[in-house]
Amino acid sequence: MPASMKQPTIEAKAAALPELPDPNPAPARGTVILDVESGQVVPSLVGLPLRSAVATAQQAGFELAILGNGVAREQSPPAGTRVPAGSKIAVRFTR
Numbered sequence: 001m002p003a004s005m006k007q008p009t010i011e012a013k014a015a016a017l018p019e020l021p022d023p024n025p026a027p028a029r030g031t032v033i034l035d036v037e038s039g040q041v042v043p044s045l046v047g048l049p050l051r052s053a054v055a056t057a058q059q060a061g062f063e064l065a066i067l068g069n070g071v072a073r074e075q076s077p078p079a080g081t082r083v084p085a086g087s088k089i090a091v092r093f094t095r
Helices: 010-016 050-059
Strands: 063-068 071-076 088-094
Touching (some): 050 063, 050 071, 050 088
Parallel strands (some): 063 088
16 A cells, blocks of 8 residues: 555544543632521520520520520530521520
8 A cells, every 4th residue: 555545543543633621620729618508506595594595595496405404504506506497406504
């Protein structure tokens, strides 16, 4: 076969193909923003008497798991934590 009619090699065929984009590109640099707006902020109940703590929690849309009676001394999750609406707050009360 004359040189002008030679079939192109695999390398020549590959070089003629358009370049495909990288299927696993490096992640772009920048800032990631997490949307945590869907939850509610836990109110501070420490220091409140039992009835006030219950009213405050209910007004904020939370349920209470009450341990003891008297004045709230501890709570979990802590005040300021963002949790799903309707979550329970455990509160320990003492006299």
